[in-house]
Amino acid sequence: MYAEYQERGRVLPWRETRDPWAILVSELMLQQTQVARVLPKYGEWLRRWPDPSSMAAASVAEVLAAWSGLGYNRRALALKAAASIIETEHGGTVPEDAAALRALPGVGGYTAGAVRAFAFGLPDVFLETNIRAALLHWFFPDREGVRDRELLPVAAAVLDRADPRAWHYALMDYGAALKKLAPNPSRRSAHHAVQSRFEGSLRQARGAIVRILSAEGPHEAESIHERCGMERERVANALAALVAEGTVEYAGSLVRVRET
DNA sequence: ATCCGGGCGT
DNA sequence: ACGCCCGGAT
Numbered sequence: 001m002y003a004e005y006q007e008r009g010r011v012l013p014w015r016e017t018r019d020p021w022a023i024l025v026s027e028l029m030l031q032q033t034q035v036a037r038v039l040p041k042y043g044e045w046l047r048r049w050p051d052p053s054s055m056a057a058a059s060v061a062e063v064l065a066a067w068s069g070l071g072y073n074r075r076a077l078a079l080k081a082a083a084s085i086i087e088t089e090h091g092g093t094v095p096e097d098a099a100a101l102r103a104l105p106g107v108g109g110y111t112a113g114a115v116r117a118f119a120f121g122l123p124d125v126f127l128e129t130n131i132r133a134a135l136l137h138w139f140f141p142d143r144e145g146v147r148d149r150e151l152l153p154v155a156a157a158v159l160d161r162a163d164p165r166a167w168h169y170a171l172m173d174y175g176a177a178l179k180k181l182a183p184n185p186s187r188r189s190a191h192h193a194v195q196s197r198f199e200g201s202l203r204q205a206r207g208a209i210v211r212i213l214s215a216e217g218p219h220e221a222e223s224i225h226e227r228c229g230m231e232r233e234r235v236a237n238a239l240a241a242l243v244a245e246g247t248v249e250y251a252g253s254l255v256r257v258r259e260t
Numbered sequence: 261a262t263c264c265g266g267g268c269g270t
Numbered sequence: 271a272c273g274c275c276c277g278g279a280t
Contacts (some may be wrong), residue, residue: 032265037278071265071276078267108267129265184264197261198276207276263280270272 005170010035013042015169020094020119021051027111027118028079033070041070053092055083061257064214073210077247078106096120117168123161127151130175131168133185137178140188147190205230205238210257213248218256 012035014026025045029038045066049055055063058080067076082104086094094115095101101112113126127135127148139154140146160167178185186192198204208228213219219227225235239255242248249258 027266030265031267032276034264034278069277071278072267074275075267106267110266179264186265193273194263195265195274195276199261201276203275204277210276261280264278265276267275269274 001170001174002166005166005173009169009173010176013039014118018119018121020096020115022046023115023119024082024094024107024111025079027114028075028082028106029070031075031106031111032072037070041066049083051092052083052086052094055080056087060259061214061217064210064257068211068214071207073207074245074247075106078104081105082107094119096122098124114168117164121163121165123159123164125152125156125159126168127155128172129186130172130179131155132189133175133178134171136185136188137175144188145190146188151189200234202234202238202241205234206242209235209238209242209255210247213255213257218251218254220253221250221255222253224255 014023017023026038026042029042029045048066049058060077060080063076063080064073067073070076085104086092090100096116096119098112098116101107101115102109107115110126110128113124114128116122116124117126132148132151135151135154135158136143136146140150175186205228208230209224212224212227221239224239225232228235239248243250243255246258248255
């Protein structure tokens with residue numbers, strides 16, 4: 001696998017750095033978003049906010065506007081909140097400690113392990129879709145509904161502890177390549193889920209509202225559904241959810257992206 | 261119309 | 271354990 005990786009492993013900008021902040025940004029972006037869509041955003045984002053300090057000082061509206069196109073914009077808010085915690089609790093440096101990483105918003109088991117392996121060279125064991133695909137293909141060829149608790153010991157057993165960074169890059173490239181040849185092996189994971197239809201959904205309306213407010217500034221609450229080009233009731237429900245979670249707020253009859 | 265892709269609240 | 275969170279490609 002290493003020989004393959006040396007010859008035609010993917011060359012990706014976040015693989016050219018060991019800056020923990022850059023790695024963290026890339027991993028947040030890569031959650032539920034494919035490489036091709038992250039590529040044009042990643043460099044732009046880091047030029048604008050090259051460290052946690054600058055990210056923490058950014059406004060919510062500009063962060064959401066810059067995130068536009070990546071989807072699941074709560075990740076942008078998580079990244080900004082994580083930057084603030086890194087500033088106040090870790091002296092502006094992305095922590096190496098696994099529990100401290102896990103305590104950051106938007107950072108779960110995968111992302112904590114990825115930052116530790118890719119930025120700090122630590123031999124953590126973690127799973128994402130490409131790693132699951134590779135392990136399922138090799139070690140569970142005839143099984144359906146394989147749980148992560150079964151995959152993790154296998155991942156630990158095969159891990160190259162001498163070079164966790166290269167090992168995981170190679171493993172992920174292998175898994176990604178498998179998906180182009182055959183049905184996605186990670187669909188045999190017990191944790192694979194098919195999500196509900198997007199067209200006509202609440203999250204489509206949420207996305208439209210956030211995009212409009214972050215790009216254009218506050219709008220009259222009553223006019224938002226026209227600007228979205230969606231039914232009044234669906235937009236009202238999406239707006240209520242966004243207000244309830246604090247992503248947007250009312251200012252009199254206007255709606256705007258949260259300011260603090 | 262279907263596919264893909266981690267974290268988190270419940 | 272399960273449902274929700276986006277958007278572009280095919």
